[in-house]
Amino acid sequence: MSRTEKILWGIALVGFLAGIAGLIQRFTGGHTVAAYGTYVPWGLWVAVYTTLVGISIGSFLIAALGEGARIRALQPLTGIALLTALAALAGGLLAIWLDLGHPLRFWKLFFSTSPTSIMGWMAWLYTVYGILLLVLIYLKWARPTSPLLRPLFGLGLALAVIFGGAEGALFGVVSAQALWESALVPIRFLVEGAASGMALVLFLAILLGYLEPEPGRFLRWTLLGLLLATAVLEWSEYSTTIYAGIPAKVESLRIVLFGPFWWVFWIFQIGLGLVVPIILLALSGERRVWLGVAGGLVAFTSLSAKLNLVIPALVVPELEGLRMAFTGPGLSFDYFPTLSEWLLAVWVASTAALIFLTAYRLLPAMRARPA
Amino acid sequence: MAQEIQTRIRTLATRRAFLARFASGVFASLIAPAVTSGVLDQVEAASRERTGVGPALTPELPEGMNGQHPIERMLKDLQRALQKPVDQRRWAMVIDLRKCVGCYACTVACIAENKLPPGIAYRPVITETRGTYPNVSRRFIPRPCMQCENPPCVSVCPVQATWKRPDGIVVINYDQCIGCRYCITACPYAARSFDSGYFYSDFEGGSPQPYELLPSPEYGENRVRRKDASPVGNVRKCHFCLHRIERGQLPACVLSCMGRATYFGDLNDPQSLVSELASRPNAFRLKEEMGTEPKVFYLV
Numbered sequence A: 001m002s003r004t005e006k007i008l009w010g011i012a013l014v015g016f017l018a019g020i021a022g023l024i025q026r027f028t029g030g031h032t033v034a035a036y037g038t039y040v041p042w043g044l045w046v047a048v049y050t051t052l053v054g055i056s057i058g059s060f061l062i063a064a065l066g067e068g069a070r071i072r073a074l075q076p077l078t079g080i081a082l083l084t085a086l087a088a089l090a091g092g093l094l095a096i097w098l099d100l101g102h103p104l105r106f107w108k109l110f111f112s113t114s115p116t117s118i119m120g121w122m123a124w125l126y127t128v129y130g131i132l133l134l135v136l137i138y139l140k141w142a143r144p145t146s147p148l149l150r151p152l153f154g155l156g157l158a159l160a161v162i163f164g165g166a167e168g169a170l171f172g173v174v175s176a177q178a179l180w181e182s183a184l185v186p187i188r189f190l191v192e193g194a195a196s197g198m199a200l201v202l203f204l205a206i207l208l209g210y211l212e213p214e215p216g217r218f219l220r221w222t223l224l225g226l227l228l229a230t231a232v233l234e235w236s237e238y239s240t241t242i243y244a245g246i247p248a249k250v251e252s253l254r255i256v257l258f259g260p261f262w263w264v265f266w267i268f269q270i271g272l273g274l275v276v277p278i279i280l281l282a283l284s285g286e287r288r289v290w291l292g293v294a295g296g297l298v299a300f301t302s303l304s305a306k307l308n309l310v311i312p313a314l315v316v317p318e319l320e321g322l323r324m325a326f327t328g329p330g331l332s333f334d335y336f337p338t339l340s341e342w343l344l345a346v347w348v349a350s351t352a353a354l355i356f357l358t359a360y361r362l363l364p365a366m367r368a369r370p371a
Numbered sequence B: 001m002a003q004e005i006q007t008r009i010r011t012l013a014t015r016r017a018f019l020a021r022f023a024s025g026v027f028a029s030l031i032a033p034a035v036t037s038g039v040l041d042q043v044e045a046a047s048r049e050r051t052g053v054g055p056a057l058t059p060e061l062p063e064g065m066n067g068q069h070p071i072e073r074m075l076k077d078l079q080r081a082l083q084k085p086v087d088q089r090r091w092a093m094v095i096d097l098r099k100c101v102g103c104y105a106c107t108v109a110c111i112a113e114n115k116l117p118p119g120i121a122y123r124p125v126i127t128e129t130r131g132t133y134p135n136v137s138r139r140f141i142p143r144p145c146m147q148c149e150n151p152p153c154v155s156v157c158p159v160q161a162t163w164k165r166p167d168g169i170v171v172i173n174y175d176q177c178i179g180c181r182y183c184i185t186a187c188p189y190a191a192r193s194f195d196s197g198y199f200y201s202d203f204e205g206g207s208p209q210p211y212e213l214l215p216s217p218e219y220g221e222n223r224v225r226r227k228d229a230s231p232v233g234n235v236r237k238c239h240f241c242l243h244r245i246e247r248g249q250l251p252a253c254v255l256s257c258m259g260r261a262t263y264f265g266d267l268n269d270p271q272s273l274v275s276e277l278a279s280r281p282n283a284f285r286l287k288e289e290m291g292t293e294p295k296v297f298y299l300v
Ligand code: SF4
Pocket: B144, B145, B146, B147, B148, B151, B152, B153, B154, B170, B186, B187, B188, B189, B190, B191, B192, B237, B292
């Protein structure tokens, strides 16, 4: 085991152990330990879930483009990308499972699926995608020359694009939340997810010493393209919102840009998540350390974009005066995650990291040759 | 004598004008019967005496004095509707904002009826303030579930735990709901609440209060709320007191409304009081532009 790997194990284990406190609180205190409730029904855990699912899609795209679309430059990263996709998916689903009011009823999603609900569809898409990931990992590990690999990767590619968009549509179709209801949201989810997943694989490949120059170059330009596309999409969404002036939407956007958590947008989402990586990728050549920093920044700040979508839409009262109409626990339009929520989020992320590290250790065939 | 009665008419008219201008409708409907009791015959007699043909000045009378009492009428409407098959009923509510005094009686009655926990109110009363000082006006807007004809909360539910009944009431199956809260985000009126599992005793120490151990009659299920069982962990909402309606009773908020600002009945019955009120030109619905077709009408 390399030193880097040992450090990663250490960090993941510390996060896992610290996060157990959040898990225990979730099981003993139910949802009273969280700050979300009636007026802001979704919070940090939903943002974590969407972020991790986005990362899963993005990293899977690397594998699918390499093996399904035969982009040779990406093929050395197939193994690590598949493991990242699986770990991120597991983490994302864990986050949303713990967010349910009745987690033990999750099976109803399969036996009583509503055909009109995007969330109902997502349950099936996740299942198919998850099984596909497992099958692909198995084939890649045990039968790397199987003729099934290519069509399955092709299918996975289509699936990833569909459910990457559907993940955004889950928000985009909600006309009651002005900030969400936009045709751009599904596209943003897809592009941001692709960027964050690719960035994480780039980061991990550099950290674990597996990045060869060719995949490095390919990922550098692809990531740069995706970040520029993200910038265009965000600009387009925000500028048209401000110009159109629909009050609830403008109010949500005002909260994003200048509200109490303005720094999440300006420092994390734009500064560290977009501007700095764009500069690094565009100007610093192919030096691994800078590519790694850029990848790490994009991946680890990707939560900020999701937080800035999920929460600001919900903190604007649906009806003027509702804020003071009735008070009590859960009836607040101000949301900041509680310590339990943060701890549980850390536990989920650490669990995903441990799944990755364990699989990485147990399946040596999934590792590319060291560069 | 006639002069004295004329003076009383004038006083009465002045008082009523005062009430109309400065007090809310509820005071008018509560106080005016007392003010006018026994006086009306004399008023009418005086008018006849003066003109010889009939009443010259008919003071505006509160509705309770004009024919049938609204509660009585609504109960009759309800009975008529219950005779019909369920899919031919269309339950609706009309709320007269001119009469609502913001007393919260409906909010409290609903909480008591459905044994709601802290942080859940199916029918909060919103205070809307308009303008800036000194040109300020204020109105109270009770907000039950709108029982939308096109409820956006229903289609998003991934497990078909919530649906619109044939009579138009949107209900939730607590045993089916997984508590994902997607429906809360989809409701444009914030009419759905998440039962996080709070108890009043959590805030006051000690064991659950007797109130918290009473079964809730919601959906006729008589559930006693416990930390580890539905409806804790579920989404909850106003159901127009379905359990009461089916017993031939009016919703708790309607009966408790001291301003008599809330009316309930069958929109499919042209004879019903709600049909009559909802078809008035001064009726409007919240966020009509959303296309949800609410069945709660407001009179202004
Ligand atoms: S008011 Fe909200 S909860 Fe009630 S039916 Fe309409 S959308 Fe559903």
